[in-house]
Amino acid sequence: MHGWVLARARRAEAWTYVHEALDGDIADLQGGTIGEGIHLGAMAGTLDLVQRGLTGLETRAGALRLDPVPLPELSEYGFTIRYRGHWGVQLRLSADQLRVTVPTSDGDPIGITLVGRTVSVAPGESCALILPDR
Structure with a gap:
């Protein structure tokens, strides 16, 4: 708690x-x-x-919104979620970046918002976003 x-x-x-x-x-x-x-x-x-x-993970305004906590104790960590019918959306965080991979499907691209910046990631694609300095 x-x-x-x-x-x-x-x-x-x-x-x-x-x-x-x-x-x-x-x-x-x-x-x-x-x-x-x-x-x-x-x-x-x-x-x-x-x-x-x-990770600050929320669904807001039709996008996955992230605002990760800096974790110097972990070099990187990741997990897989289901979002908007996409099974296996991979989120991987390291000290300086967030990598999002959307599995291949016939679904729509998904929006990823990281500290006010939104990008679209199509099925079958990956995107690496630089984390802001804290």
């Missing part, structure tokens, strides 16, 4: 709580809560924080 709040308010500090949640969950500090489903809920919340909170 603290990580989500910080992802919106003091963004660079959010990673501390993500790391703490992952450590606690992997080590099972609660002593056997896996059977009650608490493990699954905690992991899902942590994954959501990384995918949406730390």
Whole structure:
């Protein structure tokens, strides 16, 4: 919960709580809560924080909007989402860029907004956007 709040308010500090949640969950500090489903809920919340909170991922004005938190602790990370009927839209973030790859399909291009700049990425194409300095 603290990580989500910080992802919106003091963004660079959010990673501390993500790391703490992952450590606690992997080590099972609660002593056997896996059977009650608490493990699954905690992991899902942590994954959501990384995918949406730390990337600033939102759907707004017909586009995927991103405003990523700088994470010097990670050299890069990525994940795949489904968006507007496109299965497997890949988002990969590194220290200085966001790479978006839209899988080949007969669907429409998708809009990607990064800090006020919007580009269109057609199916079967990739786009690399330079992240702004923070």
